[in-house]
Amino acid sequence: MAHFKNATSEFKKRLADQPIIKRAVVTPLASSGLDDGPLYTSSNANPNNNGTQVFRSSKKKKTEIYSQPQDTGIGKHINSLLLNAINFLKTSDEPLSIEDLKRKGNIDLEAKPELFQLLKANEKVLYDQMNGTFVYKPTYHIKSKEDLLMILEKRKNEGGMDFKELKDSYSKLAQSVEELANEGRILVIRNKDGNPRVLFWNDQRYNTAMDKEFRDIWHSLRITDEIDLSKELQKAGLTHMQVYDKKGPGEAPKRKPVRRNRKVKITNTHMKGLDLTKDFVMQK
Template sequence: MSHFKNATSEFKKRLADQPLIKRAVVTPIASQDDGPIYTGSNANPNNNGLQVFSSSKKKKTEVYSQPQDTGAGKHINSLLLNAINFLKTVDDPQTVDDLRRKGGVDLDAKPELYNLLKMNDKVAYDTRDHTFAYKPTYHIKNKEDLLALLEKRKNEGGMDYKELKDSYSKLLEAVNELASEGRILVVKNKDGAPRVLFWNDQRYNTAMDQEFRDIWHRLRIPDEIDLPKELEKAGLTHMQVFDKKGPGDIPKRKPVRRNRKMKITNTHMKGLDLTKDFVIQK
């Protein structure tokens, strides 16, 4: 028993002789652009024995890649298309130097491109001057040429503006001038862009009294649903039209006839001898 007491007292004595170690507590004390600042142990006399250090984690800077400006491209077909599009915007024949300075296409650097442009169906090549010009569907050089073309095609229901767009670089200006002069009629899209062009026959431009103009503008066009009824009331018949299928309408498939093989059993002919019962009597 005395031996146990001596061991206990000796253990307590050794425990009391051990140095006291204070536990370091890490807490954030501030926030900066590169992350919060934390406190740790190991002696800073101005900070109550604690050392200040920054977080090792830094914000990642997001980098976005931007596509490089490749210009007209380096592929032979891209260069050919770029050259043809440039020729559409000008009305005069262009030399090799014009294509390089204005169109950004160097034909001298690519002999293959020179030959492709010269042999293209939409390009007219002058062997004497060595110039290139766009070959449009309709040859229009001014507004008078446009007016003559529309007069020639007056019985064909007008001409689509898109068909003429590549024929003349100043086509829109010519259309606006002729329309303001009353020499052509223009059907426009909702955005005001020309859609269909008609030649205006001046012989049918008769004077109209203001009284009749007011009556005309006061007339109300019936809605599409009420139009057949209004025509019937006036003793007129309407033309039958076929409804166009909408984009969401799915056409019904016709049922496919399948030839199914059927096993036929002539049970009613069982036991019948055809060689005896159906022999033709001579």
């Protein structure tokens, strides 16, 4: 026990004799303007520097990196510039000169001779060499709602026309469609969002006027639910059409067994020793 007390006292004495180290306080200095990091000072004594230790941080300044270019314009590739010029011509129903393209669409053909040549040679663009103007060439020539009505009338026996097919023909096509629909001159099938999908010419000869009494009776009729339809038909003395059950999608049709021809080795034992070149004589 005495030995343990002596060891403890000696340990405490050695611990008290250890030097006290003061933690250094690091404070940043003003930036040096260099790219190798800011300067810092420490409270550690340094007789050569008035008791202040000066050092530079090892951490490098982070550089801002962009995953995409900040310029989100049309790009500088010649094909992107060509597409932009064609799309701009679509918005105009009149021919545009080189000056018009530069002023209205910020398309400078004089500074880009390659773009000028590609635009001239494009199959969807008409270039008037005499006047020096460009105009978009649509699939259908439509300049007014009367032109649209005339095309739909010519195609009346071929069904309706897709709105997307006509969209690039006239910049005010959507407005003309709504006007003709309100006038009852065309019929429009719309998407769920209300935009036109298919256009039909409305033949006024089939617009038969009906009395209000018949219209009210028509709208008052209600179709029976599918579950109760069979019962309602039986009450009216009508028989419903017989339905035959079909095989489920999981039942595969039975396949006929494939007959495979087994290879059999045939030996002509009865012809053994027969020389056809000598023993066989063709009869004339």
